[in-house]
Amino acid sequence: KNQVEQSPQSLIILEGKNCTLQCNYTVSPFSNLRWYKQDTGRGPVSLTIMTFSENTKSNGRYTATLDADTKQSSLHITASQLSDSASYICVVQRGTGGFKTIFGAGTRLFVKA
Amino acid sequence: NAGVTQTPKFQVLKTGQSMTLQCAQDMNHEYMSWYRQDPGMGLRLIHYSVGAGITDQGEVPNGYNVSRSTTEDFPLRLLSAAPSQTSVYFCASSIQADTEAFFGQGTRLTVV
Numbered sequence: 001k002n003q004v005e006q007s008p009q010s011l012i013i014l015e016g017k018n019c020t021l022q023c024n025y026t027v028s029p030f031s032n033l034r035w036y037k038q039d040t041g042r043g044p045v046s047l048t049i050m051t052f053s054e055n056t057k058s059n060g061r062y063t064a065t066l067d068a069d070t071k072q073s074s075l076h077i078t079a080s081q082l083s084d085s086a087s088y089i090c091v092v093q094r095g096t097g098g099f100k101t102i103f104g105a106g107t108r109l110f111v112k113a
Numbered sequence: 114n115a116g117v118t119q120t121p122k123f124q125v126l127k128t129g130q131s132m133t134l135q136c137a138q139d140m141n142h143e144y145m146s147w148y149r150q151d152p153g154m155g156l157r158l159i160h161y162s163v164g165a166g167i168t169d170q171g172e173v174p175n176g177y178n179v180s181r182s183t184t185e186d187f188p189l190r191l192l193s194a195a196p197s198q199t200s201v202y203f204c205a206s207s208i209q210a211d212t213e214a215f216f217g218q219g220t221r222l223t224v225v
Contacts, residue, residue, distance in 0.1 A: 004155065031211055043117075043203050043216030044156075089155070093211055101210075103148075103155030 002027040004092050004104035012110045017080055021107045023073040023090030031095030035064050035075050038087045038106065047075070047088075077109075085111045115139050119204050119217035126194040126224045134189040134220050136204030142215075144207045145187040146171070147179065149200040150219075156203065162187055163210065194224045 004025045013019050025033070032051050036044035048057040048064040050073070057064050061078045077084055090104040120135045138145065146161035158171030162181040176198060178190040187206075191198060201221050207214040 034213075041219070043205075043218050045216070046213045049213060091155075095211075101158065103157070105153055105155050 002092075002094060002100070002102050004090055004102050006088075006090050006104040006107050008107060009105075010108040010110070012112060013080055015080055015082055015111055015113050019077050019080060019109065021075045021077075021088050021090075021109070023075070023104060025071050025073070025090070025092045025102070025104075027071075027092040027094055027102055029095045030068060030071075031093040033064075033066055033073050034091040034093075035062070035073075036089040036091060038089060040086070044089055080109075080111045082111050082113060085109060117204055117206050117215050117217040119202075119220050121220060122218065123221050124223070126191070126222065128194060128196060128224060130194050132191055132194070134191075134202055134204075134222075136187045136189065136217060137185050138187075138204075138206040138215070139185065140206060140215065141184060142206035142208055143184065144210050144212075145181065146205050146214075147177070147187070147189045148203045148205065149173065149198075150203060151200050159189065159202075161210075191222075196224045198222065199224045 007022045034049045035047040038044040050066045063076045066073045087106040089106045094100040117138045143164045147159040148156040150156050157173050160179040162168045168179050201219050203219050204217045205214045
């Protein structure tokens, strides 16, 4: 079954600290993996997209890694800011017949001052 | 720089009523899609379109219809609203199915 599992469900960190969010998937065949940031009451916004051949991609203080062999990805946030408080969603696309997209349930990050 | 525009932002319906959620994009994207987001679950695909005149069902299409008469617009119609359709609905567009998707602000729908 094609699934995307994220951990932890929620996380509280202090402003200025780093954190890492995890994503494990069983989607096959793999096409690409995306990380989105979703602020409360808003639509998701793309942070990174990685294909099979990419194992790291950065977007400012956000760095995503991908291990296609173990089917794991992580999103590392450096020097967190209050504005990083949001849900972070891992999304994996299958690479066959219509690019089926499977969304994880997200990790809710709270950054406290 | 409008991007993807959804209307309305909030809506309350009575069971059995019908309504249309509007979605428009100004980026000339071919691929558009509708999702629903429920607490504790990932977004689920309702319907999608790969271009004007072409639509197809996603993961949870029952109770919803779509049409794509133009590249810009992709309305979602609820035929006879049910409490199970209480959710937040997102429209998204992208150049192709496997490229970066841009989401609208969402429509929060409550069916009573």
